[in-house]
Amino acid sequence: MKKRVEFVSNSSSTSFVCQVCGREEGGMGMGYDDAGMKGCVHGHTVCESEFGKPPKGEELAELILECLSLYPGSEGRRQEYLELKGTMANNEWVEHVIEKESNWVFDDDGEMPAALCPICQFEKMIPEDIARYLMIKSGTSKEVVTIEVSERFKDYESFRKYIRADH
Numbered sequence: 001m002k003k004r005v006e007f008v009s010n011s012s013s014t015s016f017v018c019q020v021c022g023r024e025e026g027g028m029g030m031g032y033d034d035a036g037m038k039g040c041v042h043g044h045t046v047c048e049s050e051f052g053k054p055p056k057g058e059e060l061a062e063l064i065l066e067c068l069s070l071y072p073g074s075e076g077r078r079q080e081y082l083e084l085k086g087t088m089a090n091n092e093w094v095e096h097v098i099e100k101e102s103n104w105v106f107d108d109d110g111e112m113p114a115a116l117c118p119i120c121q122f123e124k125m126i127p128e129d130i131a132r133y134l135m136i137k138s139g140t141s142k143e144v145v146t147i148e149v150s151e152r153f154k155d156y157e158s159f160r161k162y163i164r165a166d167h
């Protein structure tokens with residue numbers, strides 16, 4: 001289920017780019033943790049410090065159940081917790097779920113939940129999503145845009161100037 005964005009330039013050097021602030025870290029055999037970044041469940045790469053802080057108590061237990069629902073293999077565990085909920089005192093149930101599952105959700109290899117990702121929460125949009133959304137909304141396609149841009153601008157330099165200027 002790992003769908004993280006990794007840019008591998010050769011077999012031993014990896015680099016990570018935060019899709020929120022643009023910070024780039026790279027090095028031999030570098031991992032997410034060394035880079036101070038984490039991946040979210042939808043494959044976004046974001047600085048650890050830019051993810052939201054995990055909630056506590058009951059909210060955390062509910063978030064964990066939400067995470068379990070995203071993985072087909074975890075549906076059984078989720079059902080178990082839901083059944084347990086009716087048989088235990090609420091605070092015991094919350095403790096039980098957190099103790100059993102929070103390592104799974106927040107460990108080094110875990111993907112951060114969408115609820116804590118600034119991109120999944122629409123606090124920040126990535127250019128790729130903006131471009132796709134606008135193409136669909138305006139009923140155009142990559143091919144049409146390519147032709148239009150190539151006809152309108154004499155070279156890449158002038159196009160670049162146009163898309164970088166404030167309008």
Ligand SMILES: [Zn+2]
Binds near residue numbers: 018023
């Ligand atoms: Zn960042």
Ligand SMILES: [Zn+2]
Binds near residue numbers: 117
């Ligand atoms: Zn995300």
